[in-house]
Amino acid sequence: MGYRVAVIGATGNVGREVLNILAERKFPADEVIALASSKSTGREISYGDKILKAKNLDDFDFKGVDFAIMSAGSSVSKDLAPRIGASGCIVIDNSSFWRYDSNVPLIVPEVNAHVLDSWLANPHRTNIIANPNCSTAQLVVALKPLHDFAKIKRVVVSTYQSVSGAGKEGIDELWNQTKGIFVNDSPGNGTKFPKQIAFNVIPHIDVFMEDGSTKEEWKVMAETKKILDPKIKVTCTAVRVPVFVGHSEAVNIEFENPISADEARDILREADGISVIDKREPGGYATPVESVGDDATYVSRIREDSTIENGLNIWVVSDNLRKGAALNTIQIAETLIAKGLLPRNAA
Template sequence: MALQENAPSLAVVGVTGAVGQEFLSVLSDRDFPYRSIKMLASKRSAGKQLTFQDRNYTIEELTEDSFDGVDIALFSAGGSISKHFGPVAMEKGSVVVDNSSAFRMEEGIPLVIPEVNPEAMEGIKVGTGKGALIANPNCSTIICLMAATPLHKHAKVIRMVVSTYQAASGAGAAAMEELELQTREVMEGKPPTCNIFKQQYAFNLFSHNAPILSNGYNEEEMKLVKETRKIWNDMNVKVTATCIRVPVMRAHAESVNLQFEKPIDEYTAKDILKSSPGVVVIDDPASNHFPTPLEVSNKDDVAVGRICRDVSQDGYKGLDMFVCGDQIRKGAALNAIQIAEMLL
């Protein structure tokens, strides 16, 4: 039973969203201890009922007063909500774990993947009256770095070329519903409903819908570039990314090409990854069994396979690999709750 007198009080901001709902599942799965939990959402959802661990909760409207007595606030309600209410919660002494991109690149804000850089949030504690904010990295960054970091620690990555295969869930529950609806419509020969995305998504794929910046990259791609540097605390690591949405429900895949400073071969890489927490190696050429989005859906671990020595790089300084991870879980909710666990 996770309801405990001396445990922290929680708030979930954006509880009706895909990640908000996953926050609850993960809290439950991991038996996260809490003495109370506030279910917060927009005015539209306020008053609705919700059952969590056999108790009924009424969803409350998120306001400036929502964070009185809240120890840990898990945010996943978009950047503008975080930007406004994150500082409000900190002011009230809450430790905010924020899933949005609002504060990720701000100096002094830890950007944390618990398996990768737990040291970045050292000194942050709950219940001290001193608020803080820890940012959850972008889903593609988390999934990529779960696999790349153990190899980076061994042989130092100097350049990384990433191509993503991103699921509908990254754009929220409505996008997942639209993919399903569109698929039905296309199969029936009807024109697809395009509310969330501007174009047909079923049986198609397209450049990630994040805004395009002046350098020609989209925001999603530059998150991978910049967040990697911050998380690895290495301003010299070179990263490029092409982010593509594919008609898959809830897990991302990434094709990752790595260039190392020191030599590393594919056998060493596999051994390192096999013993890395939160990573599972699926790499069986004989049965052609490698990671797929479907196999990692609703799973905690990030799966890595197709680990090959890159034939386009001399010597033992290059590797290719294919990585899959559940976007809602390790890409968002699980990572945030692992951060919260480190606060206990």
């Protein structure tokens, strides 16, 4: 028998992508249930060659559901995830609320799947697993094999994040402002972003913190440490750019041990989840356009940094709606299955 899977926030951008990827990867589900808020109840959503109707999350009974993939925001996760987990259902949460809880594993399967072994063995577990921030997910996939080889000391990352990271409202705002400019009209006052996003870049994602960093920059730092190694020093500048889908990152890495660009290139080519496109010629690198709809994290522009000892620069690109969100949650569920987790209705 297969699994019963509930997708919470199924009518949103990430929820729809979760349903698409479940179907694409032929996830072993006997039943997939689309759940949304009361205002979206009854809305039709595609799941492979099927059409699902969204059910009301507020009165849904999770008894007998094996996995709940949540993409409904922090406030919903805060209230509902513990209750869903208490029913025996495993919650894989896309919000930021549980990421920094010491009792909740923060997982990128290519990087730290081993953490799930002790989690599964714990009879008192919360049944909640956190999915990382979209920028963090692609970053740690690229860093992990390099860290294993030469041990990373410090990472300086600048992100170039697409508007889809801000949800449908972000996509709509870029679209509407761009249309307005092309017809010689005003781009209009934005409501999602603090400044015009069309033909502009904004060095501000999420709220500002006391030290001048934004919450997005803090997330990349804190999550990289939790997932990869707490000893690594991380600093980040997060920038919103007028791209619909696909996050890019310029990453400077300082290692404890020597590593050449050629060694890094060979290591990354053999690593899970990574596609290396690194030709030193015009167009010999990945951009967000190529990443859309692809599962891979792309790495390009691999080169040595002569200004520091044992330094490298790399360029990292990924579809933020896939690896940064939907795909990673499904990979977590697949990893649990591979580790021997049985559906309750088949146990």
